[in-house]
Amino acid sequence: MSRVAIVGVGQTRYSRESGRSEWQLAVEAISNALTDCGIDPGDVDGLVRYSYDNVDEAMIVRSFGLKLRYYSQTGFGGLGAPATLAHAYAAVASGQARVVVCYRSLNGRSTTRYGRAERSLGTGGGDLIATGDRAPSGAFAGPYGMLSPGQVMAMWARRYQWEAGLTEDELAAAMGRIAVDQRAYARANPDAVMGGRPLDQAGYLAGRVIATPLRIFDLALETDGAAALVVTDAAVGPRPAVWIRSAIQGLIPYAESIATYGELRNGPTYRSLGSRLLQDADVKPADLVSASIYDATSVSVLLGLEGYGIYPVNGAARAVIEHGIGPESPLPVNTSGGHLSEAYVHGMNLVIEAVRQVRGESMNQIPRSGPVLVASGPSGLVLAP
């Protein structure tokens, strides 16, 4: 097995209004990540970014005076978070690069709001134009008012409820438990945007309905911030190295980002991708110490727990109602507070939390050493000490 490690992580402050450009935020997060591992910018020879990022490679190259021999992009939004590390892993393992920086920077509240449709609709002739065929906001979705990721995931939640044979109250109990447990993690995390606001099940249920069955607390925050990670082929710097044990960057028909036409994310193809990821790391679901599961909405966590084999199909909701996803649960999930309560940095803050867990540096450290899962739909990583 090739030896490739995440050696540095860095982030900016997470806020609702950074007051700074996404370029500035990216530079700060990357600087912090390089300082974290003591690597000089002159040694960075690879960059990986989201295709969605407004801060392109040339801007970073100029800001740090880099001389790259490798760069690449990952597509489809949140699927890109573990995928950026998968690219870095491949680049370093193949010798195309020695030190790769992965980053994501967005003013996701003050500039481009991912919970709203202004970013995705064009204009022309006094009308709003829905383009392409993706949901939400594409030509086959926008004219019906399907305009946000949350609305698509509301449909996932309802279908999941039906397939799992849950009552509406049981579904709310499961999704609420995820929101409440992630908020409890955020309370201990000084970086968490929602750290100062406790939430209990009654508060969850009292939350405003956005698109049934989803309430405000089921949905990811909108955040200004940036996050970066440094990947290389050796343990360098003062922190414990976090080895990449396996990576997968899956894509199946209609999976792209927020699909409506294909399998739910606990479907057979997702499960086989998830099981392949764990198999490649020689890890069983029960071996995992914690997980970062992409939580654009709370229901994504339920589906991810099933897609990666933590719970049987249609079994996650009842397991979560009984055990939650807190520190004492069979698999603690999103221990920084996640997108629901820490910040929404498009999955990159979830990768950073997985690194902290493996290092033993989380504000909600799980007191066991072992492999940690990072999962975003069909993309994932297994990290280990």
Place this chain on the structure above:
Amino acid sequence: MTSPISPRVVPEESELTAPYWASAQLGRVALQRCLDCGLVWHPPAPSCPAGAAHRIEWFESSGRGRLYSYTVVEHAVHPAVIGALPYLLALVALDEGPRLICNLVSADPSNLSADLPVTLSAGPAAGGLTLPVARLDESTT
């Protein structure tokens, strides 16, 4: 000048999707199918997903299907649809196979359950156009 009337949300058509929209403005659903393997798919694609060399054609869907999922949208994520609130978004599994996004009209959300039969016909879409929308079949209402 701001128009007092909300802008409509209209689809961008292409050479590929023009047959779909020609039917849609009449409240009908046009689908593509494969003449060689029988596969039916949506949204439109330039070739059969099961074989790029297969011959394909457009045909008109029966417009009948089952409720795969739905959501009642209570919060507008764009000013253009504030006037339509609350509206019902549905995913309909057409009898021919593919799923279709649409609005479900004249339905009581407290009475919806998995796989209820629906039929598509012309009606008001939340974005302001007349398009195929779903209604619950009589026997189930």
